[in-house]
Amino acid sequence: MRNRWAILAVLFVIRGTMAFQFQSVAAIAPLLTSEFGVSLADIGVLIGLYFAPGVALAMPGGAIGQRFGDKATVLGALLLMLAGSVAMAFAASWSAQIAGRLVAGAGGVILSVQLTKMLTDWFAGKEIATAMAIFVNSWPAGVAISLLLMPWIGTTYGVGAVHLSVAAFSFFGIALLMITYRSPADVAVASTASLRLDRNAIICVITAGLIWGLFNVGFAVIFSFGPSLLVERGWSIAAAGSTISIVLWLAVISVPLGGFVADRTKRPELVLVVSCIVFAILMTALPRSGSVILVVVALGLIGGQPAGPIMSLPARVLLPATRAIGMGLFFTMFYASMMLGPIVAGACAKWAGSAAAAFDFGAAAILACPVLLWGFNRIPITLTGVIVGERGGS
Secondary structure (H helix, E strand, O other): OOOHHHHHHHHHHHHHHHHHHHHHHHHOHHHHHHHHOOOHHHHHHHHHHHHHHHHHHHHHHHHHHHHHOHHHHHHHHHHHHHHHHHHHHOOOOHHHHHHHHHHHHHHHHHHHHHHHHHHHHHHOOOOHHHHHHHHHOHHHHHHHHHHHHHHHHHHHHOHHHHHHHHHHHHHHHHHHHHHHOOOOOOOOOOOOOOOOOOHHHHHHHHHHHHHHHHHHHHHHHHHHHHHHHHHHOOOOHHHHHHHHHHHHHHHHHHHHHHHHHHHHHOOHHHHHHHHHHHHHHHHHHHHHOOOHHHHHHHHHHHHOOOHHHHHOOHHHOOOHHHHHHHHHHHHHHHHHHHHHHHHHHHHHHHHHOOOHHHHHHHHHHHHHHHHHHHHHHHOOEEEOOEEEOOOOOO
């Protein structure tokens, strides 16, 4: 297969397996609490542990791919995901569930880093922005499908069947990769030379990574604790999952819309700040509003818009020669945030006795993003030997 758009479709589906697997725990949270006798705080820990390996693997992820090759690395990652799901399917204890989740998460982290690199190989110098926007949307699409299918599978066939369904999707990803993927013919051999990031660049990348991580923590609260929130209000687990999935389906539209508006107006930071503030307001409104469907639709239309402007931040402070290590640091902060965020959200829900507290925590995380952006813009950075001052509004 040599058509880059067809390759994009393949990578989209394969990355969707990671989102599908990540969401499988939250989608059946009420079933897990009853079967294993655990609390919402424990569910939050299990959700967050999926990203725990990313703290250690994000930085060397590119090196792993370079050593073993793109295809072999992705196949290995998918096999880890499959093994983790199978282990969870037959786990009789909560500790075994945790072990399986960690194995699956290790595969998911390597998969995410490597697929992003592979997509860049195909679209560098071409329609890279459009391709990345479509690629990012594989996450909400995979999560939404999980929210639709997993509650039904869980209530009909049991928790084990849910994990086996995830394993089957991973196996499909393996087959799809084996049959269809080829590296582009003109991929250049990466230089072994590297440059060190200076102190200010490191601070900027860490700040950008925290912004991306906290934004995703807030977004993840919706589909991690949204079903439990609605079940608390008397909804069935299937209806709750289907309703919350609306956010993810609409995010497929709002993510590229935010990037388009940011590029069109040349004001990405304004899009980021305004949409984050509105997003946080809607997060606090959902647990307190009787118009659940209306708020859910608004969350979907607004919630994805900061993604593009946030993802553009590292490119403003990284030279081509420092992007590999810089993006590794960026994703390390993202995975650390995504590991700890659901744990804190679950603890808040347990302390308050309601999933509504998790939504309040998510709103606070989202509101922290404009504050961190202000700090990002106050840090001077050196590019090609020239000091670039405070970077606001562009």
